Amino acid sequence: MDGVTLPRPPSARAAETLLVAFLATVTMLFAGFTSAYLIRRTGSDWARLELSPLVYVNTLVLLGASVTLELARTRGSALWPRAAALLGCLFLIGQVLVWRTLSADGQLVWHRPQGAFFFLLSLVHGLHLAGGLIALVWLLTRHARLHLVVIYWHFLALAWIYVLALLRFQ
Amino acid sequence: MVERAGTGVLTAERAGPTARVEEHHAPRSFLGRYVFSTDHKVIGLQYLLTAMLMALVGGALAVMIRYQLAWPEKTVVTPETYLALVTMHGTIMVFFVVSLALVSGFGNFLIPLHIGARDMAYPFLNMLSFWTVVPGCLLMLAAFFVEGGAAAAGWTAYPPLSALKEAVPGSGLGQTLWLLAMALFIASFTMGGLNYITTILNCRAKGMTLMRMPLTVWMFFVSAVLGVLAFPPLTAAALMLLGDRHLGTSFFLPGGLVFGEEVLAHEGGTPLLFQHLFWFLGHPEVYVIVLPAIGIAFDVIATHARRPPFGYRISVYATLLIAFLSMIVWGHHMYVSGMNPLVGEYFSIATVSITAPFSVLGINLIGSLWRGQIRFTTPMYFALGIISVIGTGGLGGLYLGTSTTDVYFHDSYFVVGHFHLMIGVVTLMGTFAGCYQWFPKMFGRLMNERLGKLHFWLTFVPMMAVFVLMHYQGLSGMLRRYYDHSLFEFQTAGRALNKPITYFALLAVGGQLVFLVNFFWSARRGVRASENPWEGASMEWNTASPAPHGNFGPEDPVARRGPYEYAPQDSHQEYLPQWTA
Numbered sequence: 001m002d003g004v005t006l007p008r009p010p011s012a013r014a015a016e017t018l019l020v021a022f023l024a025t026v027t028m029l030f031a032g033f034t035s036a037y038l039i040r041r042t043g044s045d046w047a048r049l050e051l052s053p054l055v056y057v058n059t060l061v062l063l064g065a066s067v068t069l070e071l072a073r074t075r076g077s078a079l080w081p082r083a084a085a086l087l088g089c090l091f092l093i094g095q096v097l098v099w100r101t102l103s104a105d106g107q108l109v110w111h112r113p114q115g116a117f118f119f120l121l122s123l124v125h126g127l128h129l130a131g132g133l134i135a136l137v138w139l140l141t142r143h144a145r146l147h148l149v150v151i152y153w154h155f156l157a158l159a160w161i162y163v164l165a166l167l168r169f170q
Numbered sequence: 171m172v173e174r175a176g177t178g179v180l181t182a183e184r185a186g187p188t189a190r191v192e193e194h195h196a197p198r199s200f201l202g203r204y205v206f207s208t209d210h211k212v213i214g215l216q217y218l219l220t221a222m223l224m225a226l227v228g229g230a231l232a233v234m235i236r237y238q239l240a241w242p243e244k245t246v247v248t249p250e251t252y253l254a255l256v257t258m259h260g261t262i263m264v265f266f267v268v269s270l271a272l273v274s275g276f277g278n279f280l281i282p283l284h285i286g287a288r289d290m291a292y293p294f295l296n297m298l299s300f301w302t303v304v305p306g307c308l309l310m311l312a313a314f315f316v317e318g319g320a321a322a323a324g325w326t327a328y329p330p331l332s333a334l335k336e337a338v339p340g341s342g343l344g345q346t347l348w349l350l351a352m353a354l355f356i357a358s359f360t361m362g363g364l365n366y367i368t369t370i371l372n373c374r375a376k377g378m379t380l381m382r383m384p385l386t387v388w389m390f391f392v393s394a395v396l397g398v399l400a401f402p403p404l405t406a407a408a409l410m411l412l413g414d415r416h417l418g419t420s421f422f423l424p425g426g427l428v429f430g431e432e433v434l435a436h437e438g439g440t441p442l443l444f445q446h447l448f449w450f451l452g453h454p455e456v457y458v459i460v461l462p463a464i465g466i467a468f469d470v471i472a473t474h475a476r477r478p479p480f481g482y483r484i485s486v487y488a489t490l491l492i493a494f495l496s497m498i499v500w501g502h503h504m505y506v507s508g509m510n511p512l513v514g515e516y517f518s519i520a521t522v523s524i525t526a527p528f529s530v531l532g533i534n535l536i537g538s539l540w541r542g543q544i545r546f547t548t549p550m551y552f553a554l555g556i557i558s559v560i561g562t563g564g565l566g567g568l569y570l571g572t573s574t575t576d577v578y579f580h581d582s583y584f585v586v587g588h589f590h591l592m593i594g595v596v597t598l599m600g601t602f603a604g605c606y607q608w609f610p611k612m613f614g615r616l617m618n619e620r621l622g623k624l625h626f627w628l629t630f631v632p633m634m635a636v637f638v639l640m641h642y643q644g645l646s647g648m649l650r651r652y653y654d655h656s657l658f659e660f661q662t663a664g665r666a667l668n669k670p671i672t673y674f675a676l677l678a679v680g681g682q683l684v685f686l687v688n689f690f691w692s693a694r695r696g697v698r699a700s701e702n703p704w705e706g707a708s709m710e711w712n713t714a715s716p717a718p719h720g721n722f723g724p725e726d727p728v729a730r731r732g733p734y735e736y737a738p739q740d741s742h743q744e745y746l747p748q749w750t751a
Contacts, residue, residue, distance in 0.1 A: 032403030043438030
């Protein structure tokens, strides 16, 4: 019980704490899915998932959004966040196209666990990205807390690469 | 210096925590003040009242369960309804009563007052969190009125009962509503937890170092961290369960399941996966709700024993260790699921090792009474009760945490008795201790002491009787979730205890009516309380009773010492408040 006094911290730090705690929650969500995936893939009906090349194009688009936002943070032009939002939309549309391709060649059907996992993981990731898009649009109107949105997008880019690596691990 | 609610007071900016303090008027409309309020104290009370309403339902279900067990020959309910009763009793009590009242209710009410903040870091998020759980409560209750009745797969919602819509009547719409209600609860609880963590780390008053926070706040912090980390895997499991139920996936359903004459199309899934994901939450959830009760016990005992808690720092470190261990012991709920005995051995060792830091908390609670000038007030009664129940309940945990003994006790009334003591009685007594202790800050009045003590004896004695006797039933081999034990010869030994347990249970439920009467009567007619009726030293007593909008006067409070400076050696004063120079 020493006599140290703390200054009242600025709000930016609170927002950072909130974001970090939220990312911890999302990480645990993906950890939950990971453990389920690792157990389920030992099932008798497991088969290889042939990912369509479009997935990798999407991944590049998402990484592009991340790079664009990094530019927005360092260069500070209003153009970069707009470009990132556009790339984010493209990524989501691309993911829907991947679902269509996978279901057209019979891989994404509910009774196939690998297809179900792909759908579930990309859906959960996509929903979080949609949240990121809303944050980005909000950012474009209010010009505040840029670095927090950037951190969130980087996190989602990493999360997607992780999901892809997990799905390739079969 | 302190202005009352409804008048203009200085308060932190509402949109987020800032260094800026601006003139802000408390909302004046009824909707703004009592319904869609962003004031943490109003939200805390909203949670508390919601939990009370849900407790009436949960309590009524308990009475029906006990009635059926005591007089099975009268068959008041069908076996299917009985399963729905135990399922809904468990779910409502764990999530919608104890978690809501203790963690969401008192967490909201106490954290900003204790750390000298004017509100939560994100008041709007706080309001959103409350209004997310309200539809959750309504959906959970709606399940009683749909075709097939409420969910009947246990509060653990194990597949296949929870995954196959046609398994039992409650597996249909009732189970779907259960899942949706739980999703809303988890969303609300996560928002609350994120807010707690942010508030405690960023909005403490000047001078309020982490080690100057009351233990209650520490416990709420650890509880929030556990909740935020442990709930997501259950969310993942719930999403997969919805897939199995409605889309035809097979995450949790194995091949070869036969329903009626028909072989189901599911293949390759494993119900055990769900159990792992469920208990990864389920075990930490125990600590999410038990730790705040222990924190409240520490604070109440310090105030009424007039001495600092024994081993403050050690208690903090022990709690952190408990939190870490609680996340790696979930397998002890599944010893009989056919797990590798080596894995069982690991879970046994990890589980039993929690005993060490947990005993530290228990011993520190007892040590906090040593040479204290004990004032036997109602909150103190409940805090002392908590020590006793933790001891009794914790002892049973040793047998259940060890795989060799658990194989015998699993799914018996020994388990039911044990977990009711720990997550039922301890948490309820923590909630009550909190109510009696901080009632002045809620309503500006004191609760009636005579009724309070009557309530204590009608809670402590009957509840201990009910759950300790259940241990004996478990020892005799009586299993849980059976609606009529007389049908099975091997379960007859403990049956004689069913009627006495039911009588005690009715007494315990009746005792809670005393509390309700006291609560609502005292809120309007109780003796008016001064700012600091208990002569407490921590920050929440540095404001009017009831605490006004914005919590503290125009000047920000400053913490100049720890929260427990009772009987200080270098002063003639009986206690030194945290806020005085």
